[in-house]
Amino acid sequence: MRITHVETHRVRIPAPSPAFAWRAGLEGSPGDDEGAVLHLRTDHGVEGVALLKRPGSAPQLEHAVDRLFRDELVGQDPLDREHLWHRVWEIDRIHELSLPLLGIVDVALWDLAARSANLPVWRLLGGARRKIPAYASTTTFASIEEYLDVADQCLELGYTALKLHAWGDARRDARLCEALRSHVGDDVPLMYDGSAGFDLPDAIHIGRVMSANGYLWFEEPMREFSIHAYRQLQRVVDVPLLVAETSDGAHMNTADFIAAGTATFGVRTDTVLKGGITGSMRIAHLADAFRLRVEVHGSDAPNRHLCMAIPNTTYYESLVTNAAVERERHVDAEGFVHAPESVGIGLPADLEYPAELAQFVGA
Incomplete structure (x- = not known):
């Protein structure tokens, strides 16, 4: 099995209602924003997805995929998670990835592996x-x-x-x-x-x-x-x-x-x-x-x-x-x-999920 496509898809992250606050000096709840889904496809038809929903994360993930992750991942065996986890950290040595970007590929790979095994990730x-x-x-x-x-x-x-x-x-x-x-x-x-x-x-x-x-x-x-x-x-x-x-x-x-x-x-x-x-x-x-x-x-x-x-x-x-x-x-x-019962992590792979997305992000 080999990774054939590495894609990103922007998704709307609605603002919490009502808004809430953190301690003095920290920004409170965000307004409406865009997150991004990382979507991995393989030649065996098995897919993996992961959601990055931090404020401002959509352009960060798109940039990382276009500049770094796609070239690194296409052609790799997605079950070689240890190898790919270390490769992301090697990329970080030069490019100083944000903390959320360091894990997004790994989450998608675990989702893919669990779908392949027809099991929840846990x-x-x-x-x-x-x-x-x-x-x-x-x-x-x-x-x-x-x-x-x-x-x-x-x-x-x-x-x-x-x-x-x-x-x-x-x-x-x-x-x-x-x-x-x-x-x-x-x-x-x-x-x-x-x-x-x-x-x-x-x-x-x-x-x-x-x-x-x-x-x-x-x-x-x-x-x-x-x-x-x-x-x-x-x-x-x-x-x-x-x-x-x-x-x-x-x-x-x-x-x-x-x-x-x-x-x-x-x-x-x-x-x-x-x-x-x-x-x-x-x-x-x-x-x-x-x-x-x-x-x-x-x-x-x-x-x-x-x-x-x-x-x-x-x-x-x-x-x-x-x-x-x-x-x-x-x-x-x-x-x-x-414990979750759905296969993988739970985010649908077909990207037609306005209602399901709310469930995935904990809304």
């Missing part, structure tokens, strides 16, 4: 479970009172754990962490994501508050450029740290965070930011060797497959963007996400 990866609990991962709301109301709605809808994204003000965010613990009691697992908003002194302040309030993990408090800063934070706070979400280098860079002792809860993995499914699974196995957790970032279709294939992950991340909470369609009334 089954092709080996399969670790058939359902996983989801936590409610907030966007940023206006007040502590609004957060507490959102928390009540999430728990009533079946979510059993909550993660905060807040304002990026260490003192104000710390008060929110205290208020939420007092409000929901000691039995609800709570997490907090700093979205890389702090320097070391502020990360220490809020980390100590989370330590005192029994938070399950403290995620990405600082930009992930200084492992030394993370080592210093780990030495002075008791709350477990979840690290290496946006650092470049997939498992290679993640290994340095682990070796430095900073991953006291675990590390992040994600098909978009960690070199596709192959890079994500490398990170999962690396973390498992050190008896650490690996938490899957984000709530799109490829990451649902990861959750079902990785034994040392705890939750599926389900984003809550509206103060009038609606449970994500993939989460059941008891707070579980179930």
Whole structure:
């Protein structure tokens, strides 16, 4: 079997409604934008597709395919995923691809392989479970009172754990962490994501508050450029740290965070930011060797497959963007996400999918 065609197709990504915010300094929810589907065809009639939906991603993918990927892929055996994964990283050495572009070819190749085997991707990866609990991962709301109301709605809808994204003000965010613990009691697992908003002194302040309030993990408090800063934070706070979400280098860079002792809860993995499914699974196995957790970032279709294939992950991340909470369609009334049943990853290969696309992107 050989790859014969490498194509891109632009697709509309509708703006979230209502719009939502992140912490101070970060752009909020995007408006209407265009993503792109990478479509691989073979001489055996088997196809593979992957969606890149980050804002501005359509022209990036088109450029990468026309300049780099098509020449590299046409004529190759699509089942040689290891070889092709390394080839993409060789291309990156000169062209400095964005993190999402480093994984898009690999996701399409896994989709193709699973279609060839007539299996969902998570089954092709080996399969670790058939359902996983989801936590409610907030966007940023206006007040502590609004957060507490959102928390009540999430728990009533079946979510059993909550993660905060807040304002990026260490003192104000710390008060929110205290208020939420007092409000929901000691039995609800709570997490907090700093979205890389702090320097070391502020990360220490809020980390100590989370330590005192029994938070399950403290995620990405600082930009992930200084492992030394993370080592210093780990030495002075008791709350477990979840690290290496946006650092470049997939498992290679993640290994340095682990070796430095900073991953006291675990590390992040994600098909978009960690070199596709192959890079994500490398990170999962690396973390498992050190008896650490690996938490899957984000709530799109490829990451649902990861959750079902990785034994040392705890939750599926389900984003809550509206103060009038609606449970994500993939989460059941008891707070579980179930393994996908469709072949491949789930995006139709015929590219006639306005309704199906919404399902694929987690809408």
